[in-house]
Amino acid sequence: xxxxxxxxxxxxxxxxxxxxxxxxxxxxxxxxxxxxxxxxxxxxxxxxxxxxxxxxxxxxxxxxxxxxxxxxxxxxxxxxxxxxxxxxxxxxxxxxxxxxx
Numbered sequence: 271x272x273x274x275x276x277x278x279x280x281x282x283x284x285x286x287x288x289x290x291x292x293x294x295x296x297x298x299x300x301x302x303x304x305x306x307x308x309x310x311x312x313x314x315x316x317x318x319x320x321x322x323x324x325x326x327x328x329x330x331x332x333x334x335x336x337x338x339x340x341x342x343x344x345x346x347x348x349x350x351x352x353x354x355x356x357x358x359x360x361x362x363x364x365x366x367x368x369x370x371x
Contacts, residue, residue, distance in 0.1 A: 309330045
């Protein structure tokens with residue numbers, strides 16, 4: 271399996287400043303989407319694991335996880351289990367203003 275992990279620490283209405291988001295897409299070596307992959311997202315500091323599964327488009331999303339380091343495992347019958355490491359951080363979008371001189 272080839273795994274794309276996208277991390278986001280941007281704060282939305284559903285998130286607090288101490289939460290982030292881990293999401294991504296899982297494909298096989300040929301680039302085909304792999305649905306039904308079990309995704310385990312384990313916080314390295316606390317040992318707490320959240321689980322989810324890829325949907326029909328091979329997308330998974332953990333929308334509200336505490337800021338920290340994570341070990342992510344991907345498993346599905348017929349495929350070798352894959353692992354990834356990820357960190358979420360407290361990032362915020364700041365408005366950009368331009369001043370005239």
